[in-house]
Amino acid sequence: MKLPRGLSRLVTRSLRLGLVALWVSSAWSQTSQVHDIPSRDGVTQRVLWVKATDPKGIMVVMPGGHGGMQISNQGNLQWGETIFFVRNREELARQGVHVLVVDAPSDKQRPPYLNGHRQRPDHVADLKAVVQWARQQTDLPVWLVGFSRGTHSAAYYALQTGDSEDAPDAVVLAASILSDKPPTRTVPDKPLERIKVPLLWVHHEQDSCQFCPFAMLKPAMDKATNVPVQALLSYTGGTDHSDTCGPLGHHGFRQLESQVEKDTITWLLANAPKRQKGS
Structure with missing residues (x-):
């Protein structure tokens, strides 16, 4: 049966959209x-793994x-989709990092x-399982990245595991x-020398979040006396948001994402290759 021209175009367009949707679903998978x-007795640690095609x-x-x-079985995030390093995870993968x-x-x-919970032994155990699992998947360097209150987790894990x-x-x-x-222990309050x-x-x-004043950064850096190399990437500009501690303003590097991603990856590749055992 021959369809009317307008209906024929509509059906063709629907088929094309269906093929595109199928391709996107396939590409995502x-x-x-x-x-x-598995991390602790009876406990698992869920992760969303976004793969790079040419990982470094x-x-x-x-x-x-x-x-x-609250990552679903399908990889959807029930919360935190706009958080920096999360919202741009696919772009990071395109730049060569899992x-x-x-x-x-x-x-x-x-x-x-x-x-x-971020500064407790069981949290360290959970992150240790993730780091070990990541190293089992590939022979690449593993970098622990914390954003905002995630810096509590990253810094605490690093000082607990040392070298x-x-x-x-x-x-x-x-x-x-x-x-x-108080009683929350800030990043500078931790024994960063470890x-x-x-x-x-x-x-x-220009981060205007009350918990992240730029002027307090140098004293924190001065405490990290035993790191092999240390650096600061600082930025100005972009756009701010009325939620000053939210991820869509200066606090979350809004409209500076591409530059921050590029600079971070470049520094890591130049200064943080895979560590050898005992180093």
Whole structure:
């Protein structure tokens, strides 16, 4: 049966859209995967693995806020989609790094999620399982990246693992928590001298979040006396947001994403190759 011309065009267009949707779904399944990694007794640590086609390293990303991404079996995020290093995960993969977005563990999938949990031994155990799993998948360097309150997780894990085999090949602290209300221990309050891997700080000079004043960054850097190499990538410009501690303003490097990504990857590749055992 011959269809009228207008209906024929509509059917053809629908078929094309269907093929595009099928291709996108297929492409996603090839590049993004959900994994539940056993970490503690009866506990698993869920991660979203976004694969790069020509990988040079792996970023293990610790998001900020309460950290409860609530990653579905299909890889959808119920929370935190706009967080820096999360919202741009596919672009990071295109620039040559695998990205592992870390959720709250299976026993912390309800409020307060990771709040009050980021500086505890069981959190270290969960991250250790992720780092070990990442190294089992590939022979590439593994970099632990924290954003905002995720810098608590990244810094604490790094100082707990020192120069052991479980230490990451580098730590990136972006929009670090430099000030807070007691009893919360800020990043500068930690014994940063125990970090013994390359350390990169990434911060916006105009960050107006009350917990991230740029002026407090240098004293924190001065405490990291035992790192083999340390650097600061600082930025100005972009756009801010009324939610000053949210991810869509200066705090989250809004409209500077591409430059921050490029600079971070370039520094890591130049200064943080895969560590040799015992180094």
